[in-house]
Amino acid sequence: MDVHTAGQCADALVETVALTRRFGARAAVNNLSFAVGRGEIFGIVGPDGSGKTTALRLLAAILDPTSGSARVAGHDTVREAEQVKARIGYMSQRFGLYSDLTVAENLDFYADLYNVPRAGRAPAVERLLRFSGLVPFTGRFAGDLSGGMKQKLGLACTLIHTPEVLLLDEPTNGVDPVSRRDFWRMICQLVRERVTIVVTTSYLDEAERCTRVGLMHEGGLLACGTPGEVKGLLHGAVLELRCAGPRAAAAALRPRLEHSSINVFGDGIHIVTDEPAGVEEKVRGILDAAGIRTERVRRIEPGLEDVFVALLAPETGARHGE
Amino acid sequence: MANEVEIVGLERRFGSFVAVNGISLEVKQGEVFGFIGPNGAGKSTTIRMLCGILPPTAGSGSVAGFDIRTQAERIKQHIGYMSQKFSLYDDLTVEENLTFFSGIYRIPSAVRKARMDWAVAMAGLEAHRSALTRTLAGGWKQRLALGCAVLHEPRIVFLDEPTAGVDPLSRRRFWDLIYDLAGRGVTVFVTTHYMDEAEYCDRIGLVYRGELIALGSPNELKTGVMREAVLEVACARPQDALEVAERCTSVREAALFGAGLHAVAADASRATAELRAALDAAGCTVSRIEPITPSLEDVFVSLIEAHDRAAADKEAAA
Numbered sequence: 001m002d003v004h005t006a007g008q009c010a011d012a013l014v015e016t017v018a019l020t021r022r023f024g025a026r027a028a029v030n031n032l033s034f035a036v037g038r039g040e041i042f043g044i045v046g047p048d049g050s051g052k053t054t055a056l057r058l059l060a061a062i063l064d065p066t067s068g069s070a071r072v073a074g075h076d077t078v079r080e081a082e083q084v085k086a087r088i089g090y091m092s093q094r095f096g097l098y099s100d101l102t103v104a105e106n107l108d109f110y111a112d113l114y115n116v117p118r119a120g121r122a123p124a125v126e127r128l129l130r131f132s133g134l135v136p137f138t139g140r141f142a143g144d145l146s147g148g149m150k151q152k153l154g155l156a157c158t159l160i161h162t163p164e165v166l167l168l169d170e171p172t173n174g175v176d177p178v179s180r181r182d183f184w185r186m187i188c189q190l191v192r193e194r195v196t197i198v199v200t201t202s203y204l205d206e207a208e209r210c211t212r213v214g215l216m217h218e219g220g221l222l223a224c225g226t227p228g229e230v231k232g233l234l235h236g237a238v239l240e241l242r243c244a245g246p247r248a249a250a251a252a253l254r255p256r257l258e259h260s261s262i263n264v265f266g267d268g269i270h271i272v273t274d275e276p277a278g279v280e281e282k283v284r285g286i287l288d289a290a291g292i293r294t295e296r297v298r299r300i301e302p303g304l305e306d307v308f309v310a311l312l313a314p315e316t317g318a319r320h321g322e
Numbered sequence: 323m324a325n326e327v328e329i330v331g332l333e334r335r336f337g338s339f340v341a342v343n344g345i346s347l348e349v350k351q352g353e354v355f356g357f358i359g360p361n362g363a364g365k366s367t368t369i370r371m372l373c374g375i376l377p378p379t380a381g382s383g384s385v386a387g388f389d390i391r392t393q394a395e396r397i398k399q400h401i402g403y404m405s406q407k408f409s410l411y412d413d414l415t416v417e418e419n420l421t422f423f424s425g426i427y428r429i430p431s432a433v434r435k436a437r438m439d440w441a442v443a444m445a446g447l448e449a450h451r452s453a454l455t456r457t458l459a460g461g462w463k464q465r466l467a468l469g470c471a472v473l474h475e476p477r478i479v480f481l482d483e484p485t486a487g488v489d490p491l492s493r494r495r496f497w498d499l500i501y502d503l504a505g506r507g508v509t510v511f512v513t514t515h516y517m518d519e520a521e522y523c524d525r526i527g528l529v530y531r532g533e534l535i536a537l538g539s540p541n542e543l544k545t546g547v548m549r550e551a552v553l554e555v556a557c558a559r560p561q562d563a564l565e566v567a568e569r570c571t572s573v574r575e576a577a578l579f580g581a582g583l584h585a586v587a588a589d590a591s592r593a594t595a596e597l598r599a600a601l602d603a604a605g606c607t608v609s610r611i612e613p614i615t616p617s618l619e620d621v622f623v624s625l626i627e628a629h630d631r632a633a634a635d636k637e638a639a640a
Contacts, residue, residue, distance in 0.1 A: 039561055041578070047489035048460050146361055176360035176515040181623045188578050192561055202489050205518055205617060209579050227580040242541070247501050263494065264501055266354075266522045267539040305518065308490055 011038045013165050013196040018068035028054040030219030043207045044200045046216030052200040056167050060090040073164045089158035090167045099143025103134050106142050114161035132156040148179020168199040204304040231302050237276040238302040241269040242295040252290040326351045326478050326509040329383035334367050341367040343532035354504050356523030357513045364532040365513040369480055386477045402476035404467050406483040412456035416447050427474035441469030461492025481512040497522045517619040530626050548621045551590035555583040556610040563606040570596045
């Protein structure tokens, strides 16, 4: 598979071709082409404003593209928007739970919205409550749930009509680690039932869980592939350095190690370099001269964050955050 | 080195609810200390006590050398505070926000301009001084908020979930600023429930249900406290493999992870053997199974779940 262009799938449940959406002069989504096969978890990662949310809204058939096209669950998002909507679950960042309805009432409300027949609804609701771990909270007002439980209820509501494709926009933003783990357990379960999932996140440890990831930047995909393939795009290698006083060490290394990027990670340092062989000796030499004891230097598997920073930093120039 | 934060047996009750239950810890000058835990674990209540806003119901402590019970007002002069919401005025410009906070912190007019220039340079906002704050991207706002919080040169800065909703590149740049501050001797106390942020701290305390349940450097916690092993399994048809792995008695938990699985097990070698046999038999040909260093999230989730199981056992026994 070509990791730069996202490839095609035999059994694609989501497929976009040169998908573009402009707002005035700005292309929020720009010539985006990718395909997601049945039962895949496709993660879209990217900085704020890179077009993740707009892309998801185009797939959800609630926004029309300026040009290009998308097929989701076998239907065109413009010409067959209603068919698409009936077959997908879309959880936006501000998913509409009714805070003055109980957990059970919210599920019932979404069942009505999606025309889920009354017959057979009770067992479906029961199953979703069990699935989301919300059985003990069935009678609680949604407004009184914790952030993590709200997200689980949101996901349960999104699933009431058993969609084939699930579109999740930063579903774990602001959710604590335990709830986040629960949330991913739910996603795992859905994948087992062959639901296809497209999820946006700004957290790269979550991207590692996805079958494939697309790195979005300025409306397009900068890279796309399995987490392993994307990591393979990093030129050079990542060395992990453990030493006394990592911040002083980084300050000593930065001016003397050209063509390497040096980042402090709490009690260690990551050095991304094109020539790992020579660098270790050089690092030890520089730190010795600075009076800093080197505990260990070893080559590690790059994280997606290393790749992300390496691919994006040249694009955004010296100043981050624009 | 001096301890900028020192607390012993800190406790705060609200009625019968114990929000903070006997926390003891020390933070050295210039250290970046991460206070990590789920929502409602007691992180914010602890910070409020450290800032001298809320008196403890038991225990004692000092911040910047001042007693949190008796010298709360002195503490407030020496600390900076930045919240998740950034507390900036959206309809003021960058310059106006800085002027406003200079007033709040009563920075003498003789040094005010120099401090504001310093904050602007630190945040990299030279070209945006007259921009309306609401027009700034998340990463810029975050750096402006930090600039405002350290205008008065506090000895300690408390950052309460400072990076929610900020992208990875901006986060990285924000942490470079934090390291700069720490390098100048400022102590940084940061709360978060994002594990990638926890990785950036010198030391971490994990708080859960009001108790400190782990304390150490990220490396110590990843290599020292988790009793179970995490196995990375590379095999064919991972979705089917997940079901097979869950049926293995030596595997406590399995999850899809990228193109493979992660399995958590008490006995790594037994689990490796069982997984290999079961997966191969099911046609999910195994190419590799090996123990990996757990992530901080693996460690924390495992500690928290062990804590919950112990609490449930205690309840069942009572």
